[in-house]
Amino acid sequence: MTPGLDLALLLGAAVLLVAVGAVRFSTRLGVPSLLVYLALGVAIGEAGLGIRFDDVELTRVLGFCALIVIIAEGGLSARWSTLRPVLGMAAALSTVGVVVSIAVVGLVVHLALGLDWRLALLYGAVLSSTDAAAVFATLRRLRLPPRLVATLEAESGMNDAPAVIVVVLLSRSTELAHPWWFEVLLVGYELGVGAAVGVAAGITGRYALRRAALPSAGLYPIAVVGFTVLAYAAGSVLHASGFLAVYVAGVLLGNARLPHRQAILGFADGLAWLAQIGLFVLLGLLVSPGRLPAAVLPAVVTGLALLLLARPLSVAVSALPFRFPRREQLFLSWAGLRGAVPIVLATIPLSLRVPGADRLFDAVFVLVVIFTLLQAGTLAPAARRLGVTAPAEAAEVRVETAPLERMRADLLQLEVPPGSRLSGVHVDELRLPVGASVTLVLRDGAGFVPGPDTRLKVGDSLLIVATAETRDEAERRLRAVSRRGRLARWFGEYGEDRGD
Structure with missing residues (x-):
């Protein structure tokens, strides 16, 4: 050259x-x-x-x-x-x-x-x-x-x-x-x-x-x-x-x-x-x-x-x-x-x-x-x-993995911020749709696979796998629980994205 x-x-x-x-x-x-x-x-x-x-x-x-x-x-x-x-x-x-x-x-x-x-x-x-x-x-x-x-x-x-x-x-x-x-x-x-x-x-x-x-x-x-x-x-x-x-x-x-x-x-x-x-x-x-x-x-x-x-x-x-x-x-x-x-x-x-x-x-x-x-x-x-922040909103994590491609699924990350009603909720109480699951919880610098009775705490970071068909429903459910807790549906909260 x-x-x-x-x-x-x-x-x-x-x-x-x-x-x-x-x-x-x-x-x-x-x-x-x-x-x-x-x-x-x-x-x-x-x-x-x-x-x-x-x-x-x-x-x-x-x-x-x-x-x-x-x-x-x-x-x-x-x-x-x-x-x-x-x-x-x-x-x-x-x-x-x-x-x-x-x-x-x-x-x-x-x-x-x-x-x-x-x-x-x-x-x-x-x-x-x-x-x-x-x-x-x-x-x-x-x-x-x-x-x-x-x-x-x-x-x-x-x-x-x-x-x-x-x-x-x-x-x-x-x-x-x-x-x-x-x-x-x-x-x-x-x-x-x-x-x-x-x-x-x-x-x-x-x-x-x-x-x-x-x-x-x-x-x-x-x-x-x-x-x-x-x-x-x-x-x-x-x-x-x-x-x-x-x-x-x-x-x-x-x-x-x-x-x-x-x-x-x-x-x-x-x-x-x-x-x-x-x-x-x-x-x-x-x-x-x-x-x-x-x-x-x-x-x-x-x-x-x-x-x-x-x-x-x-x-x-x-x-x-x-x-x-x-x-x-x-x-x-x-x-x-x-x-x-x-x-x-x-x-x-x-x-x-x-x-x-x-x-x-x-x-x-x-x-x-x-x-x-x-x-x-x-x-x-x-x-x-x-007052327009949404700290508990799930965010997509971009990773290239063959199983996720074959499942047509996305990997989401969710933080449990202070004041969120997600704190104290058990994993099975999230009632995520079929096709969405909490696969990993990161707490105090250590990760573990949660069970149905795992109780979420402030500061937890959740990794959630959701298929393309269930992602929107899973996000709405997580949003609803974050707003009103485990009894969100009883209060008529369905996690719609709104501006109130």
């Missing part, structure tokens, strides 16, 4: 390993890992090691590729049983909520910063999308009610599509090429056809992979990722929303009970982490630190407008047809995390040389850093303050 390539591989491997190790470090400190990756990019850039990188178009292309992988992983890991009840709310947040957010942020930026309407609305459009990587990585560390998590994850997987469409429309030219009603119809076409393409790709992939006898288990994860990329490409060729197609295809494939499902999820998770690391480091490399101080004031003004006005109003308007309690709406407002997506979207007007796009990029970069630190670090206290 050439010395230049060897040096590039050495630097790339070092950055990758440092980024992987930084995940554990950032988790301990409660700092989002995406900020560590951005800092790595800045450190090796023009202000650090002196590597100068200013290829905006390449950044945009690679950013879109990374987002495809991240959104696909979010779709693959989403459970349809928890996604279905919140699909309407997530769709409203991803469409009506995006429009409201663009309008409010655009108005505030126009009045407060004196920007022209086109650039002000571009600020709103770029920041209207919540970030899939930031949302998935942050929420999976918290114990929240399933429908809250499903709403936020589905929104972050779906709202990239309309945001990209609006940013492109506003970046194309000073004057719209068609009447406003034509542009509205165009947006509807792109979303509708994008969803249809995702359905077609997902159904085709389910049919093909269920019947294919591939010679190696490692080929199944590659094929699944291939179908999600195919969905994006087909959607883009048809001038539809490729990002929406990716998410829809991912949801269909992830809920298909394909062979080697756990290996597929593990592979997609690893790819998503690699995409996040590469994307954030690249964005940190692109930014010019010397220009950032001038962007602090616009970033703070825009961020406050987004956090205190646009996001709460978009959530409130989107939730009007649905029964979402006020405290859940407040948490949804606070948990609308921004990350790499707004920065990637800011490269679109930058690559098209829109006047003021460089200031927009810098402001968005600073905004993401400041408000990610503020929001991600306070999500857990905010959830506790609003």
Whole structure:
């Protein structure tokens, strides 16, 4: 190999390993890992090691590729049983909520910063999308009610599509090429056809992979990722929303009970982490630190407008047809995390040389850093303050085992927190459905196989095997006992996921 390539591989491997190790470090400190990756990019850039990188178009292309992988992983890991009840709310947040957010942020930026309407609305459009990587990585560390998590994850997987469409429309030219009603119809076409393409790709992939006898288990994860990329490409060729197609295809494939499902999820998770690391480091490399101080004031003004006005109003308007309690709406407002997506979207007007796009990029970069630190670090206290935590909620443990694959079963983990009515209940009093069983209890650092008369205690960690058919029922039963104890059914408690 050439010395230049060897040096590039050495630097790339070092950055990758440092980024992987930084995940554990950032988790301990409660700092989002995406900020560590951005800092790595800045450190090796023009202000650090002196590597100068200013290829905006390449950044945009690679950013879109990374987002495809991240959104696909979010779709693959989403459970349809928890996604279905919140699909309407997530769709409203991803469409009506995006429009409201663009309008409010655009108005505030126009009045407060004196920007022209086109650039002000571009600020709103770029920041209207919540970030899939930031949302998935942050929420999976918290114990929240399933429908809250499903709403936020589905929104972050779906709202990239309309945001990209609006940013492109506003970046194309000073004057719209068609009447406003034509542009509205165009947006509807792109979303509708994008969803249809995702359905077609997902159904085709389910049919093909269920019947294919591939010679190696490692080929199944590659094929699944291939179908999600195919969905994006087909959607883009048809001038539809490729990002929406990716998410829809991912949801269909992830809920298909394909062979080697756990290996597929593990592979997609690893790819998503690699995409996040590469994307954030690249964005940190692109930014010019010397220009950032001038962007602090616009970033703070825009961020406050987004956090205190646009996001709460978009959530409130989107939730009007649905029964979402006020405290859940407040948490949804606070948990609308921004990350790499707004920065990637800011490269679109930058690559098209829109006047003021460089200031927009810098402001968005600073905004993401400041408000990610503020929001991600306070999500857990905010959830506790609003009373929307669910510490006794069962969480899936991803393991690759042949017996579980043959049984079409999942391995769940359940903690018994202080105050839970699970404490003092015997295992046989859980009355789990046939097909679900407590297989191991971890207590005081030691594990043992429980018997029917084993009494649960605060601090216990339970491993539960549940078949696909009984998982939802088992989770509802565990939720009911956690709320009302062994006599939950006598009190009319059946463990439904609700917002009271």
